Amino acid sequence: MSYELIALLMFSSMMLLLLTGKRVFGAIGFVAAAAALALWGEGGSEMAFSAAMKLMKWYPLLTLPMFVFMGYMLSESRIADDLYRMFHVWMGPLHGGLAIGTILLMVVISAMNGLSVAGMAIGATIALPELLRRGYDKIMVTGVIQAGSTLGILIPPSVVLVLYGMIARQPVGQLWLAGVFPGLLMATLFILYVVIRCRLQPRLGPPLDSVERAQITWGERFRLLRAGLVPLFIFLAMTGLFLMGYTSLVESSAVGALAATLAALFQGRLTRHVLEETLRKTLGITCMFMWIILAALCFGAVFDGLGAVKAIEGLFVQQMGLSPWQILVLMQMSFIIMGMFLDDTAMLVIVAPLYVPLVGALGFDLVWYGVLYTITCQMAYMTPPFGYNLFLMRAMAPPEVTLGDIYRSVGPFVVIMIITLAVVMIFPQIALWLPQWHYGVGS
Structure with a gap:
């Protein structure tokens, strides 16, 4: 299978998962991880770890x-x-x-x-x-x-x-x-x-x-x-x-x-209620975006490799x-x-x-x-x-x-x-x- 066809398969798989209503980071991260493991075996597992470290730094x-x-x-x-x-x-x-x-x-x-x-x-x-x-x-x-x-x-x-x-x-x-x-x-x-x-x-x-x-x-x-x-x-x-x-x-x-x-x-x-609501909503938004960035970095790394x-x-x-x-x-x-x-x-x-x-x-x-x-x-x-x-x-x-x-x-x-x-x-x-x-x- 050519790299172009693999890239097209990754893109279409991701779109299909998104149409099922799954969370964005879950759909993108899953496709990226599955493609990395299929293409490069155990070495592909390092991509997610590398993306996480890049994000945290x-x-x-x-x-x-x-x-x-x-x-x-x-x-x-x-x-x-x-x-x-x-x-x-x-x-x-x-x-x-x-x-x-x-x-x-x-x-x-x-x-x-x-x-x-x-x-x-x-x-x-x-x-x-x-x-x-x-x-x-x-x-x-x-x-x-x-x-x-x-x-x-x-x-x-x-x-x-x-x-x-x-x-x-x-x-x-x-x-x-x-x-x-x-x-x-x-x-x-x-x-x-x-x-x-x-x-x-x-x-x-x-x-x-x-x-x-x-x-x-x-x-x-x-x-x-x-x-x-x-x-x-x-x-x-x-x-x-x-x-x-x-x-x-x-x-x-x-x-x-x-x-x-x-x-x-x-x-x-x-008040206590204001502080709790502010912290809860801040944590929810921040965590959502961090997961999305992590998934995007993994997906981008696979695309670069292809x-x-x-x-x-x-x-x-x-x-x-x-x-x-x-x-x-x-x-x-x-x-x-x-x-x-x-x-x-x-x-x-x-x-x-x-x-x-x-x-x-x-x-x-x-x-x-x-x-x-x-x-x-x-x-x-x-x-x-x-x-x-x-x-x-x-x-x-x-x-x-x-x-x-x-x-x-x-x-x-x-x-x-x-x-x-x-x-x-x-x-x-x-x-x-x-x-x-x-x-x-x-x-």
């Missing part, structure tokens, strides 16, 4: 539990609720102001947690009922929350970029900084869409009525501003120390986790005669198609052994490609029929928001994501300027 991985802990601490202690109330009061007088405030809330939650699930949970349970109660169009605001929550995997500290960095062997610090401007660009386009839509159709986003505005005193507004700015100060202190060179990436994550805990303590919200990457490169470049940019576009299209059926981690682990080395061989920057992959994952989260965020929203939304409403809500925001992806592809420096400036690396 990867120092930047310590940022993962720290940042996840920080996000859940701010969420469980309800400090994030203060943030939404602040946006609610200050942005409410504008047409569509509460929807704009919700997007800003999602940006801050993204900068605190790094997961789309946290933003979705806060948006669906806090913002959505309030928006619906105030007469906002349910289709528009459902799309706002779904799109805003996806910013968590692009704006640092992104957990998905940690996973990509580990598999692609790229610096996590550079990947996080590369996601800043594309993430802010996308958030700005979301806000512009809401502003223009509500100006053309004011009924979609009515402002707070004059009676309610009059009941909110300036003292109350400034009190909410002070309370809502606590998470912002935590994030700015953490990133500021890192960007100024006073702390390393891991140390800045520890600063964020400690600052969030102290904020909850000083506000009298650090020479599958060279075979794919020869097929695209030599036999089909495609240019590097045509190959890159095909890769992104395949991510969107897979995203209709798989989540982001499954997609990355499945194709990373093929795509990442091929992208490097074609002469593209792997940090830049990490941003492209993440933006495509954001689209995949919201693409029917099986977009991850679609079903999360259905589970959390009030009964009046139907699955049909949820499906219709995502169209404009997916278009905005496609525009952002195209802009970042055409102008790579949008993603690469900040890491190059901070780290002093060449283009």
Whole structure:
């Protein structure tokens, strides 16, 4: 049996196991281990051990539990609720102001947690009922929350970029900084869409009525501003120390986790229940990602040994005669198609052994490609029929928001994501300027 056929058999076996509903790391790890033992006998058993040691020695991985802990601490202690109330009061007088405030809330939650699930949970349970109660169009605001929550995997500290960095062997610090401007660009386009839509159709986003505005005193507004700015100060202190060179990436994550805990303590919200829930959820997310990275490293090692990457490169470049940019576009299209059926981690682990080395061989920057992959994952989260965020929203939304409403809500925001992806592809420096400036690396 040729190595190409073995690689194809591995890929198809993995897809078949994933379709059975088995856990991602179990399906990928099993295929990798079985192929290694079949190809190299007892020597193949060393691959899993080697991958485990590589994972345990990867120092930047310590940022993962720290940042996840920080996000859940701010969420469980309800400090994030203060943030939404602040946006609610200050942005409410504008047409569509509460929807704009919700997007800003999602940006801050993204900068605190790094997961789309946290933003979705806060948006669906806090913002959505309030928006619906105030007469906002349910289709528009459902799309706002779904799109805003996806910013968590692009704006640092992104957990998905940690996973990509580990598999692609790229610096996590550079990947996080590369996601800043594309993430802010996308958030700005979301806000512009809401502003223009509500100006053309004011009924979609009515402002707070004059009676309610009059009941909110300036003292109350400034009190909410002070309370809502606590998470912002935590994030700015953490990133500021890192960007100024006073702390390393891991140390800045520890600063964020400690600052969030102290904020909850000083506000009298650090209860036993809050601490237990934060630790439990942090442990669950961290362990899940460590297992996925371990399985991906094993799978990638087998693929490298087979020479599958060279075979794919020869097929695209030599036999089909495609240019590097045509190959890159095909890769992104395949991510969107897979995203209709798989989540982001499954997609990355499945194709990373093929795509990442091929992208490097074609002469593209792997940090830049990490941003492209993440933006495509954001689209995949919201693409029917099986977009991850679609079903999360259905589970959390009030009964009046139907699955049909949820499906219709995502169209404009997916278009905005496609525009952002195209802009970042055409102008790579949008993603690469900040890491190059901070780290002093060449283009």
